[in-house]
Amino acid sequence: xxxxxxxxxxxxxxxxxxxxxxxxxxxxxxxxxxxxxxxxxxxxxxxxxxxxxxxxxxxxxxxxxxxxxxxxxxxxxxxxxxxxxxxxxxxxxxxxxxxxxxxxxxxxxxxxxxxxxxxxxxxxxxxxxxxxxxxxxxxxxxxxxxxxxxxxxxxxxxxxxxxxxxxxxxxxxxxxxxxxxxxxxxxxxxxxxxxxxxxxxxxxxxxxxxxxxxxxxxxxxxxxxxxxxxxxxxxxxxxxxxx
Numbered sequence: 001x002x003x004x005x006x007x008x009x010x011x012x013x014x015x016x017x018x019x020x021x022x023x024x025x026x027x028x029x030x031x032x033x034x035x036x037x038x039x040x041x042x043x044x045x046x047x048x049x050x051x052x053x054x055x056x057x058x059x060x061x062x063x064x065x066x067x068x069x070x071x072x073x074x075x076x077x078x079x080x081x082x083x084x085x086x087x088x089x090x091x092x093x094x095x096x097x098x099x100x101x102x103x104x105x106x107x108x109x110x111x112x113x114x115x116x117x118x119x120x121x122x123x124x125x126x127x128x129x130x131x132x133x134x135x136x137x138x139x140x141x142x143x144x145x146x147x148x149x150x151x152x153x154x155x156x157x158x159x160x161x162x163x164x165x166x167x168x169x170x171x172x173x174x175x176x177x178x179x180x181x182x183x184x185x186x187x188x189x190x191x192x193x194x195x196x197x198x199x200x201x202x203x204x205x206x207x208x209x210x211x212x213x214x215x216x217x218x219x220x221x222x223x224x225x226x227x228x229x230x231x232x233x234x235x236x237x238x239x240x241x242x243x
Contacts, residue, residue, distance in 0.1 A: 055156050056197045058141075060242040063087040063095070065205050069232025071103070071130070079130050080104040081230060085205075093141050097162060100134035127218040129171045130228065131182065133211065135189060137164020147196075160193040168213045172220050181220065187213030195236060203236045 064086055071079035083101025090096060141160035148155075168187045171180030191209020198204065208231055215226040 058089040059092040062239040065234045065236040067232045067234030071228045073229045095139045098136045103130045128216045132169040135164045135166025156197045172216045174218045185213045201238045205236045207232045
């Protein structure tokens with residue numbers, strides 16, 4: 001009887017080993033078809049991109065801007081340009097821009113200090129002052145996105161890079177007491193623009209750019225390169241999109 005029970009137990013162990021061996025081999029060495037399907041599903045899910053189209057499209061539209069700003073990097077003058085800009089969007093990312101501004105100048109604190117505080121004997125003579133500028137160029141707007149504020153407002157913006165040529169109107173004087181001689185030089189400009197959109201037809205525009213033109217001495221001869229920095233802000237208004 002003991003031999004019979006031993007034989008039954010041995011047969012049972014052999015059957016369990018035979019059933020367990022293929023399953024172990026499949027699990028350890030080769031994934032099941034169901035496992036492969038799950039891997040493919042999650043691999044596709046991980047590659048999902050969260051990129052949205054622009055909410056405010058500009059292709060074929062016209063932009064009119066009123067701007068005001070400051071040119072702060074002159075040691076002896078502060079300039080305040082006031083003007084307008086026009087952009088025609090040939091494509092969604094590329095625009096042709098025309099702009100112009102009248103430039104108001106005031107003496108800086110440094111010049112007032114030198115003339116009035118240093119024993120009253122220092123006279124700062126600046127041969128050239130900015131008067132106006134007008135130019136044309138191209139703007140490339142490759143970046144756009146969204147910005148949140150106070151967990152309630154979601155705004156849209158874009159970022160552009162621009163290059164242009166310009167005419168620079170200056171006044172060249174021999175000294176502070178003489179009447180300046182107006183002249184016009186050809187220059188260039190380069191900068192960036194950020195727009196924050198309120199509505200489809202209106203945006204806040206912020207510009208940063210450098211002018212480049214020939215600097216003049218009191219004899220009206222070229223003495224180097226001037227590169228004023230202009231920071232401006234304004235409102236832009238867009239025409240309706242073409243149908």
